[in-house]
Amino acid sequence: MNPFSYGTIVRSPYFFNRHDECRRIVSTLSGGNNLVLFAPRRFGKTSLVLRALDELENENYTCIYFDFMPVYSRESFIESYSKALIAGQSNLQLAIKAVSSFVKGIRPKLVFDQAGNPEFSIDFTENKINEKTLGEILDLPEHLASPGKRFIIVLDEFQEINKLNGENFEKLFRSKIQHHQNVNYLFLGSRTHLLNDMFNNKGRAFYNAAMLMQIGPLPQEETIDFLISRFASSGIQIGQPLSLLIIEQAGNIPYYIQLLAAEIWQYVINSTQKIDKELVIKCAEKIVDLKSDYYYELYDKQSSYQKKLLKALVISGENLFSSGYTKQFRLTAASTTQKALAGLIESGIVEKTEGRYFIADPFFKRFITRYA
Ligand SMILES: Nc1ncnc2c1ncn2[C@@H]1O[C@H](COP(=O)(O)OP(=O)(O)OP(=O)(O)O)[C@@H](O)[C@H]1O
Ligand SMILES: [Mg+2]
Structure with missing residues (x-):
């Protein structure tokens, strides 16, 4: 078997190091704080967080990992979030009862598949999801937790909550979790610039909602x-x-x-x-x-100015707006570069870390060198 693994969450023996980062995550959360984890794509955020959850579970925290990526609507959020919360409890029947009495808008049921494994299904008792039901779902972790049974909830790909009717949902989420005494949250996601804006922009609901942590290579x-x-x-x-x-x-x-x-x-x-x-x-x-087929299509989709900028980025990602850089790569006004760059960042082709811009996929970078 190949001794290397990529593309999925990795655990030992495919996972190494990150001891300090793991310790910091565990101590921040067990110290009663929320945390947001930043790193460019494919640096190993999810794998690291799951490692930290193993440790927190050993310390008797109830840990729930929830991925926002497959969520496509408020209904689907309610369904999958409540299922994840119930599945994280030791006594399922009791948890189902607690959920039914707390969230009036849904009726969770335990059913068994053909192999006899328990599965949940959620029925909605109303035709349309109202704010009250959504609020109750968001408060559900606090309702299920207690001082002797603290929860840690990991929300991966958190930037995707924008899909759920943007700002309102974000505000409601923040307003609920800030009152939670027995639950701490860890936020992360692969679209760094969106997550960054959510937590670092004063105008956004999650501004100051969590301690910030950056992981490097x-x-x-x-x-x-x-x-x-x-x-x-x-x-x-x-x-x-x-x-x-x-x-x-x-x-x-x-x-x-x-x-x-x-x-x-x-x-x-x-x-x-x-x-x-x-x-x-x-x-x-x-x-x-x-x-190369995929890379070709990706490259072809970019405007000619973006192509020019990509070629420049292959050589250097520093001081992009300086006159030296503009001259060396025959760029035009800084505002044009800024706009082209914003498009490249938005589509995940370019990332920024510590003031330096770089092409996120080193093999796409190689492709550009080869063909452009
Ligand atoms: N600590 C590690 N040791 C060895 N390999 C690692 C480690 N962390 C990550 N990797 C490698 O990186 C890959 C991606 O890891 P992971 O999915 O955890 O990253 P991510 O930052 O969550 O990615 P994305 O930004 O796409 O969500 C893994 O499949 C593995 O190949
Ligand atoms: Mg990930």
Whole structure:
């Protein structure tokens, strides 16, 4: 089996490090604070948070992980959120009873599938969801929790609540959770700029609602050790310089490091070939080949100014609005650059961290270098 894993939430042995970050998450939440976690895409937020939840569960917190991504309407939110809350309780029958008496607008039921496994279904008792029902659902965690049974709720892809009729929902959510005494919330999401605006913009409901935490790339030394030992687990040798090359080619982003390493492993496992510099580059190129249809379409969709900016970003992501940068890459007014950049950020192609802009997918960056 491939000793590298990417694209899904990872646990040990595919997950390493993040000890300090994990400790900070656990102590902030167990200290009674809410937290919002920021990191660019595919840095390992969800995996880290689930790791922290394991620890919090060991400390007897009732932990609930809820993903906003599949939620598409207020009804679907009510349904899946109440199901997640009930499923997190030790006594399901009791939880169902508590929910039915607290939220008048829904009737949860426990049913059994053909294999005899319990499943929930939720019936709505009204034709239209009203604000009262929604408010009660949002207060449900506090109702189910108690000082001796504290809850931690993780809301992943939280920026997606914008789908649920924007500001009203956001305001209602905030107004409810700020009174919760026995529940703490951890917010995260993959669309950093949207999440950032929700929590850092004074005009938004969630301004000051949580402590902020930023996570960066994995430390290089430990990533090298991880690569060496994972390759070694299938009898493949790789040294420090080549491990470093993998990290560099993958833009030092955890997901892409594992993607490239998995591709290299696939290449060498059935051959006598050793890993060398040419092979690392060949595998990086192969990943671009495999995705080139998608990359081509993505690139083609951008305006000509955005294409120009992307080419500039391949070379440098710093001081974008300086006259030097404008001159070097033959850009026009800063306002035009700003607008083009906003579009690239909105579509997730470009990200910003610590004042530097970068192309989020290092293989798309390679594609641009190759074709543009
Ligand atoms: N601590 C880690 N050790 C090793 N690999 C990791 C680690 N964290 C993340 N990864 C790699 O990154 C991939 C993405 O992880 P995860 O889904 O947790 O990131 P994310 O930041 O939540 O992503 P997204 O922004 O898409 O929601 C994993 O599948 C794995 O390959
Ligand atoms: Mg995630």
